[in-house]
Amino acid sequence: MKSKLAIAAMLAAGLALPASAQDKIKLVDVIELSGAGATAGTNFKNGADLAVADINAKGGILGKQVEIVHYDSQTNPGNTRAAVQRGIDEGAYAILGPVFSGPIAASMQISQRAETAQIVAGEAAGFTKQGNPYIFRTSLSQAAAMPKIAKYLKDTVKAGSVAVVWVNNDFGKGGRDAILPELEKAGIKVAVDVATEQGQADFAADAIKVKNSNADAVFVYLNEEESARFLRAAKQQGITKPMIGETTLLGAKVLELAGDAANGVRGHVGLSTDAPIPALQEFGKRYREKYGFASDHNGIKGYMAVHMVKWATEKQKKIDRKGLADTLRGATIKASEEPGILMDTVIEQNGDLDRESFLAEVIDGKQVINTTLPRIKP
Amino acid sequence: MAEFTAYLIAGIATGAIYALAAIGFTLVWQTSQTINFAQGEFVMLPAVLVLLAVKLFGAPLWLGALIGIFAFILIFGAGFKLVVVDPMIRHGVLPLAIATMALSIIMKEGAKDGFSAEAQNFPSFVPTSTIEVFGAAISLQHLTIIACAFAVIGALQWFVGGTRLGRQMQATAQNPTVARILGIPVERMVLLTFVINAALAVVASVLISPIYLAKFSNGEVIGLFAFIAAIVGGFNQVRGALVGGLVVGVIDSLAAAYISSSYRLAVPLVLLVVIILLKPEGLMGRKEERRV
Amino acid sequence: MSQVLEVSNLHKAFGGIKAVDGVSFSVKEGEILGIIGPNGCGKSTLFNCILGQLEPTEGAVKLDGRDITNMRPSALNRLGVSRTFQLLQVFPELSVRENLILAGQEHQGSMLSRLFGARDAGLTDKAEQMIGFFKLGHLADAKAGGLSYGQQKLLDAAMAFMAGPRLVLLDEPAGGVNLTMLGDLKERLRAINAEQGATFVVIEHNMDFVMSLCSRVIVLAEGKVLAEGTPAEVRANPAVIEAYLGH
């Protein structure tokens, strides 16, 4: 068969890379546009697009326009690796994304080898602990957020025992593994430890299990739709104990989907378009206008990630790939210097972030921020 | 005991949902001896189409529902049969089964790209309030689904056994060659089955979506459980879907309660394997003779 | 002469319908036995029960005195029992030669030798011989699916003889075959019977074919043996005339 020859020729043609335009700053966003992470990925992509549009409208970075391309990671480590490699080969100035920790773990060596900054949306604790100097977060890690939750449960909710409901993926498992030791330290008993599936539709049995545990409070650590479904099931089963969550549970999407069932939900919020910070609210408004739905925290992360690149590039006053990572490492980005960062952000040496966060409660279907928590290392 | 009852009732409510989705598996199996791997997506899509119609045309909900449902039955009842099943069935059942896998990807990704990657609320036609049964809470929505599952199966049994059209349809399912000789319009009967299948998917979708939300990926879970339910109950019997659905729902609920919750999903699957080993035709199924 | 096949009191019911209702007969070595009967009298079901294709409800089948009831068809074949089917059953995508090699290969060597050994399992010569014998010479490399119906029927029969069977059960070998080919087929069957001493059981509709080929005939009606004897005896039996030939 001659087809093989033809295929090889086609391959060579198809996989050869287009010459990158030197007059633009190229960002490659490797993100979950299909598969399990599609919801989070779509938000991140939109946020990043919005940021690029904003920056270009104001004349770009150092006078150069920003170009962003989005490559679907398919929520699959192998494909993510291919996409990141492609981005690197195409001369990406920085890699943005992905969100899920598996794809991050599979691709972060690639950007490390190329000495290119990779600004990810993952919250799992592990990947900043591997000594990779090119990986950066856009939000607090679970290791940073969970102590705040434990403290909140102990001091404010005054719970002696907690039911922990988590989704059994890297996000949920990471969160659960991070909070259990914190609860133990705070002297709070885990009444029941409920694992649920990603994409699970029916939470009746889980809600009954939680109800029967008679815990003083329920800590819910699920993805958006699952959070909403759980809250509804909990309401149906007549659970009256306080529902405590971290960021996602109080997110706009959950509130929209859960309706009444979300009222009274409380917890810690890392990023929110409802935070008492005008820039965040303004972002939320413009995002909703452009895409027709409310941004979750991943949308904010996408917006911030692009602005982290902008800030560092303007700071080093040149387009230097390696320098970008060096500049970001250990930096403090103030919203007064770079409004697009939305909140003052401290980047630690390992790529973790430290910044203010919030305690919030859902009242009448709206997220109400009642306390702003200071940075961990003020 | 009250605890057990609560799990049992929750399981039955969930099982009715699986049953409703599983009926389609048995229908398509009987007429075309194939497995519709897109069955979950068939249940996912009508709700999405309804919401899409509302969004696109700015139509009120009732009109959106009409447009969405009509479009779905047209495309995935009649269209599916004419465009996918007909040209393929002459190649045997294997290509058709695989074609439905491709179709499921198209439906799923189409719903995502054409509508939304995010879950959406779907309005309930039934009040969302709950009532107490034997000390366990159950919502009117779930009760409606249970009632509908029984009603649909009952109606189908009556239709197939008690009406001329239904008997013709059954004759077609059992032996198309003989049916054709008897003057039954076989083609039209097969078409009818697929339209009924699509209509049932609509019923399931409209009832399930207020609880499960409308989302492109919902078909995966619903499809998997409905598939297990159909095998457990018996692929070649419509009432097998009901029994299978309820059994799987209850077992799943009890597994969540009493077995490590990270292996909850394994329990219905193990049940499936046990059924295949011990009673391959399913709990309610007819034993099929080896054919020569 | 010894009994090759013994069928005793075989029953097969589908639901309430008794397709085979207590059939007993035996076949002697080297014999050509014909089984006739009207449509739906249970001939094919009887075959399928003997050959392990269907599970008999009751009764036993013995080959050379050994119980083979419910033995799997492939195992049965390796004991030297071969068959053809009522409907055409060649492998249309394989060539005539490949069809014949396939029909014999499982009788050659072990599983492993069939994987690592010769591609034709050493059967090319035998296949060529069979092709010549059944006058398919010019078609050896053609795909079986492209042959005429009669040619396929010959191939079908040829495949049944590839492994040099002891007992061959032929299900309507003459169905749909034109007269010239019918003569050929009969002649080939007789020759194999004479040369190899193979034993035959033939189900057939074509009375002339059966009467001229077989040494003994059994008449089935409604799942039961109605009559048994030489072709001449059967032809003269009033019950047979009534049930079958009368039509």
Place this chain on the structure above:
Amino acid sequence: MSAPATTNDLSRPRGRALPGLIDGTLVTLLLGAAILWFAPVGMGRYGTYVLSLWLVMSIAVMGLNLTLGYAGLKSLAQAAFMGLGAYTTALLTTKLGVSWYAAFALSGLLTFAVGIVLGFPALRVKAHYLAFVTLAFSTLIWLILRNEQWLTGGVFGISNINRPDFFGIKLFGALEFHRFVVAVTLILAVAQWWLIRSPWGRAFTALRENPIRAASLGIDTRAYTLLAFAIGSAYAGFAGALYAPLVEFIDPSPFSLSQSFFLLLMVVAGGAGYLLGPFVGALLGVVLPEWLRFAGSLYLIIFASIVLLLLIACPQGVSGLLERGWTKLTGRRGGTR
């Protein structure tokens, strides 16, 4: 009553016109390997990586092609078998320091054995029960990979999987490892080529086309079906053993049920029952999305639509289309129906 022959028309075996030891398929394989050996020069790491990924997936698809295309069995667990192979190799090489070659062999052996154990009860009943059993198996394996964190790293996976040496030559670089993948793929493809043209291959074809007739010719349908499935599964194990060091990281997600479906679609797209079909199918499944990056997530719809259209128009897949075209072009006609 359906006709006794299983009317599985998915695939037609290739014409067997060339009787000698060397035929067109073998020549194509050797030539293709030579081209792929040199192809990545100047292609960059990304292109090289995609080519390697393509070949690795081709091995898995090749295995499924044996199961589906030659033996007519639906297996919904090919990705799970690939996962078994990948995790076996990753664990043996990273945790126990076993050489990659031993791990590769063990991965194949394990998946073969599991295939036998799984296929035996299913095929006892009826061929399509294999689909049900493998569906359950696929999800169970995925659950174990995810839940048993002490062994498999759970949702966080296993990272830093080393690439093997070849007689002292380190294969860390993209190009070196690519060439290694080319060599392994060639060996496995030639092995399958041999298998298909042995009497086993003839028996596989026979039991797909007409299992009842095959049985009446002494072909032990149960044994051959089981072997086809087990060998097909072992190919997935081999593919997994290459996938782990290629990506240098594994977690449960690429071995889920939906990936098994995807592999099935690749078999059909390429042309089930054609020895070279899997390469075309994996090309459509792995490389096409890279070409369609500009289309974002739409590529999945495009891929699935291609498969659907192929199934409607030409169930023999792209290979079948090419063959049809070739026949038209040369005016040669086989004795087709």
